[in-house]
Amino acid sequence: MLKEYTLDNIYKGKLELGDDLLTKLTEIVQEKEITTGKVTALGAVKEAVVSFYDQNKQKYGAKNLAQPLEIINLIGNISLKDGEPIIHAHIALGDEDGMLYGGHLEEGTIVFACEFIIEEYQGEPFRRGLDQETGLPLWVK
Ligand code: ZN
Numbered sequence: 001m002l003k004e005y006t007l008d009n010i011y012k013g014k015l016e017l018g019d020d021l022l023t024k025l026t027e028i029v030q031e032k033e034i035t036t037g038k039v040t041a042l043g044a045v046k047e048a049v050v051s052f053y054d055q056n057k058q059k060y061g062a063k064n065l066a067q068p069l070e071i072i073n074l075i076g077n078i079s080l081k082d083g084e085p086i087i088h089a090h091i092a093l094g095d096e097d098g099m100l101y102g103g104h105l106e107e108g109t110i111v112f113a114c115e116f117i118i119e120e121y122q123g124e125p126f127r128r129g130l131d132q133e134t135g136l137p138l139w140v141k
Contacts, residue, residue, distance in 0.1 A: 050103030
C-alpha cells in the first residue's frame with residue numbers, strides 16, 4: 001500500500017509547561033484540519049505514559065514513567081480515524097544517566113518544554129480500520 005504526497009505547509013511551535021503532549025498536539029492538528037502529515041518534537045517531560053503492544057495478547061500495556069525525562073525524539077504520523085485526524089506517535093525519552101525509555105505515546109505525558117514541527121502533506125489521507133491479523137487500527141486505504 002503506497003500513496004504519494006507533496007509537502008503543503010510546515011508549522012513550528014512550542015507547547016507550554018503542563019500541557020498534555022499528545023492531547024495538545026492532536027488539538028492543533030484538528031484545529032488546522034491536517035488530515036495527513038508528520039509530527040516531530042523534542043524537549044522534556046515532567047512524566048510520561050508510554051505503551052507496548054503485546055503481539056500475542058493483542059493488547060496494549062501502558063507504563064507510567066513518573067520522572068522528568070528528555071524527549072530525545074518524538075515521531076508521529078497523521079491520518080484519519082473515524083473521520084477525525086489523529087496522531088500516532090512513538091517517543092524516545094532519556095534519563096539523567098542517558099538511559100532510554102520509549103514506546104507508543106499515550107495521554108498523560110506532561111510537557112516541561114516542547115518544540116514541535118508539523119508537516120502537512122497534500123494528497124489522499126490514509127484512514128485507519130481494524131486489521132484482523134494484528135488487532136491494530138492500521139491504515140486500510
Ligand atoms: Zn504505536
